[in-house]
Amino acid sequence: MxxxxxxxxxxxxxxxxxxxxxxxxxxxxxxxxxxxxxxxxxxxxxxxxxxxxxxxxxxxxxxxxxxxxxxxxxxxxxxxxxxxxxxxxxxxxxxxxxxxxxxxxxxxxxKMPAPIHRYIFALQAFLDGDKDRAQMLLQISLDEFLKKPSKGQNYKVNYHTLSLALLGVVLHDQPAFNKGLEAQLQFYTKAAKGEIHDTEEEFVCLHALALTNLAIFYGLKQEIHHPLIPQGLVVSLQ
The missing domain is CATH 1.20.1050 (Glutathione S-transferase Yfyf (Class Pi); Chain A, domain 2)
Structure with a gap:
């Protein structure tokens, strides 16, 4: 290499x-x-x-x-x-x-900041079948954010939205997943006007696509359709 x-x-x-x-x-x-x-x-x-x-x-x-x-x-x-x-x-x-x-x-x-650190371990736990640990880690991040909310375009807000959506998948809670996914898309739409403007990243939200497919794999539905989620890459289990 x-x-x-x-x-x-x-x-x-x-x-x-x-x-x-x-x-x-x-x-x-x-x-x-x-x-x-x-x-x-x-x-x-x-x-x-x-x-x-x-x-x-x-x-x-x-x-x-x-x-x-x-x-x-x-x-x-x-x-x-x-x-x-x-x-x-x-x-x-x-x-x-x-x-x-x-x-x-x-x-x-x-270690990266706590919300990011907990997010990968929550993903890891959930994909390994440990829903309780995944829920615990995500809930800690969500509770911390509620105690000290952050505004603007930063990693805290980004991972708050991602944690909301992932927790919806973990709990098999369609409305909670939809709420988190919508929040991520709103965050990303604003972010796309910044440093990734005029790049290929501006037009595809990888976080949202990945979470949508993860949700479908675990029995939820795609109820949020958005230009940032390329429909041709959304999985179909039919």
Whole structure:
């Protein structure tokens, strides 16, 4: 994976894999905007595979590229969330379970802010069949937000909406899921006017697509239709 350029510029394999995951995400979104659903799904799978590599390098001693504690890039909570969402966008629940299960607190004990940290562990628990733990983690985040609400476009509001929607899936509560999903779409619509304006990300809310597919996999319905959720990538279990 490392080229002469990478070696010369001290770009590690984990960084390269993380970057490749981002590149393939962008390509998948482009295929999505073109309506080429088959290529979009296949490319999201590739993004997932690249996103998983740093985790295997860090934690799987049998991996040919195992680096243990020397692997520090691409193993954060957000990376695991992205990899899980790539799989869900492709309609692959088994791969989503695999991706979510890869995250663990790294050797240096670095953690992202609590709502993000709890969100990946809630996803991990739910996809592993532990609904009680998932509910507990999400409820802690929601309660904290209610005690000290945040306004504007920031990670606290973003993960509040995501936690609302995911809790709706965990509880098999259609109205609660719809409320959370609508809140995420409202947040994303505003965010799309910022730094992702005029990029492929402006037109597709990966969070919302992934949560919609997750909800369908677990017995809820798609009742929220929105331009930011590409219908061609919404799973059908019929």
């Amino acid at each position: 490392n080229s002469d350029f990478d070696v010369k510029n001290n770009i590690t394999k984990d960084t390269r894999y993380r970057g490749s995951a981002m590149d393939y995400e962008s390509l998948a979104l482009c295929y999505t905007l073109q309506g080429d659903w088959g290529k979009a799904k296949a490319t999201f799978i590739q993004a997932n595979q690249f996103g998983q590599r740093p985790f295997h390098m860090a934690y799987n001693e049998q991996d040919p590229e195992y680096g243990g504690a020397s692997v520090t890039d691409g193993i954060q909570e957000s990376n695991a969330i992205k990899a899980t969402e790539f799989a869900l966008a492709a309609g692959d629940l088994a791969l989503a379970k695999q991706a979510a299960g890869l995250y663990r607190v790294p050797a240096d004990n670095h």
